Amino acid sequence: MKNHTMRRALAAGAGLALAGTLAACGGSEAGGGGGDGASADEIEAALQEGGELTYWTWTPQAEKQVEAFEAAYPNVEVNLVDTSGAADNNQALQNAIAAGDGVPDVVQIEYQSLLQFQLPGHLTDLTEFGFGELEDLYTPSTWGAVSQNDGIWGLPQDSGPMAFFYNEALFAEHGVDVPTTWDEYIEAGEALQKADPDVCIGNDTGDAGLATSLIWQAGGQPFRAEGEQVTIDLADEGTTRWADMYQRVLDAGILCDIPGWTDEWFAALNDGTIASITFGAWGPGILEGSVPDGAGDWRIAPMLSYDGTPVNAENGGSSEAVPADAPNKLLGAGFLKWLNTSDESIDEFMATGGFPATVKQLESEEFLGYESEYFGGQAINEVLVGGADSVVEGWQYLPWQSYANGIFADTVGQAWLGETTLTDGLAAWQAENVKYGTDQGFTVTE
Template sequence: MARGTGIPRRTGAVLAVTGLAMAVLAGCAVSPGAGVAADLSPEDVSSALQEGGDLLVWAWEPTLEHVVEDFEAEYPNVDVELANVGTGNDHYVVLQNAIRAGSGVPDVAQVEYYALPQFSIAGSLADLAPLGASELDGTYSPGTWGSVTDGDAVYGLPIDSGPMALFYNARTFKEAGVEVPATWDEFVEAARKIHAHDDGTHLIADDGNAGFATSMIWQAGGTPFAVDGTTVTVDLADKGSARFAQMWQQLLDDDLVAKVPEWSDEWFQRLGDGTIAALVTGAWMPANLESGAPGAAGDWRVAPMPQWTKGGTATAENGGSALSITEASTQKALAYGFLQYANAGDGVQVRLDHGNFPATTADLTSPEFLAREPEYFGGQKINEVLSASATGVLPGWQYLPYQVYANSKFPDTVGQAYTGSTPLSDGLGAWQESIVKYGNEQGFTVSGS
């Protein structure tokens, strides 16, 4: 069975409690539930599915409701309770509190790729390798598989991916006489031209979003976070960070960015009427545009992400998540059976049929998937663009082992650049200082470059 809370997809909530990632360092590692994953095998998974039992799954991804229905039909002895306890930081606050309390912890939790290290290093997530997850290497795109693995350990199965692309309103572009930008220099010029044509229209909206900024730095060739166990190096003045700061500063200085919060009513309204003319975001966006800005059907198109070098193909991930099994779960074998079905079995097609963007390589390249021509996007084969982006994700990116906390400090540091209080490069420097200070306070060895 499934139930939802109706909570919006993302919020700007700041973590109410901190230090989950430091639980191991502080000597309060999470106690494993009965059925330690290391003591289980793929055969135990098959047996558990036949014997049945109850599973509690915390996730906000909407297509999982359909997956649960089909899963329960195939395995009638299993009862899955699917609960949406929030999204983004709201979700992590509730999950973190349950883990700390040692009660009410779900068997399965949806965890975004950037947040996985924070939960895995705390010992809150089960290693799925003994259950057979290692054999799925090659099933998923390199970027998503790299996000759920740490050495030989596997801390989740990818549910979707967010290779980035440029979503743009073709009607607004045509009215302003703007060509689709292929480089970031062209992107800046397009922003100038669109705003000059109508000062109530902006090419892009950004009110200071840590996830967007880090993805842009990633695509620019940056690797500002280096993690080796509990040793962390932070360099938010590296090549990619500097590239992003210099380019985005031009847009901020000339009032070419609409400072409208993502997922707000105003944001969707302006996407609908074309006064926000483009988005640089993940491949999960189409379904959100269709539902949030239905009046713009036929106006939107998808193009490759602008490049720093003309003719390049570099991209990054923005968003995307995995399903993980909590260490506290007493139903690990059964939970892994659900993960297999949802993320590597029949559930993948169910999610695709309801608008999910895949992380599985077979689906990213399937003729049927690539040939889809959604009416909302004017009949364009948008999956050809989005799938190509998945192959261009730059390797080597790492998130901090306390990225959720770090992102909560972004508005107080980098966010000041969006009000004109400080240059973007200085804001990144202040963010680095807060990241280094917090990490060292929590027991990591953190240095800034």
């Protein structure tokens, strides 16, 4: 019987370290999964013949995608496992790899975590399955995220080009112009506070994911990884540009001290306490589903710039990959390819707010012309796709980004508490990451 109910995977342990140090790889190449490739015809034949595979994900659209896949390939049974979220998913995958048991055939992995599993050799190089031919299907930034270190380690599921989401009615009520640059953002934040001390232009308590996206948007390239060689420079030109600007934001006191994704945060968005958010293109679904009182009031604008030049970054986003120890790589590769290339699958993903990484869907007239009732009839995808076109290429995460994000609060995050400056916090974050990476067996330079 087909499994159309998402089963929940429970992850043991609270912490998440690098998924196997380099020293523990037993001399394997910094890649994974060799010698199991197949042609497109062989993959299709395997799908027609059928079998069983396991897919781990936290994507809400997965159940309908699996139903559509099994209708197209009735001889394949997909065991769908809900891993709750990125952190739980990574921990569960790490545990399965360490135990040598229970590794899925296909698994969702955030872009920022791919290297964490790829470098120790825990992912299959999809070049073996001819996936290099798929490059032109995806936006450059998302393809760049999955194709590093001379291999293809996953296929892009979605993208998260940043944009400026703002409560137009709130700005109008207080007679404050909607900002287009970071300088104007600070001015608008001060004007809103003057008009109503209870209103903040935004909120941020020191979110590592937001900070790295904003560093990327400022032109920073602080992390470079090529195999076991890692360079960290959190004082490069772009990172410094962000730190100087954002220190002014913090010093101005224009942000609410409300953590994101909490009940308090959603309440503040609903009642007009928070006037804007900068986050990824997946944002419309969040506001529509959880901020009902803002219907008709919110709008989306291009990401704030430094000097009027459109420059952007990604915030969030995931791929799907085939683990090196997957029991059925051939079926896994076939399902993965269908999942992230077929119109039927991508349409299901988009139907409930997923923002695709595929050029075809992003450029379609229907997608671009969609007018959102929640956003006052605005053609929001025109703005979001425009943001995707201006994403700076070449960004890389650390091979241990999950760990790095975990220590962000104790280093850079102290600047939000007034205990240090962003510049000094970044220096402390760099020192801690250099030590950690070296302890994990990487050659780390500054």
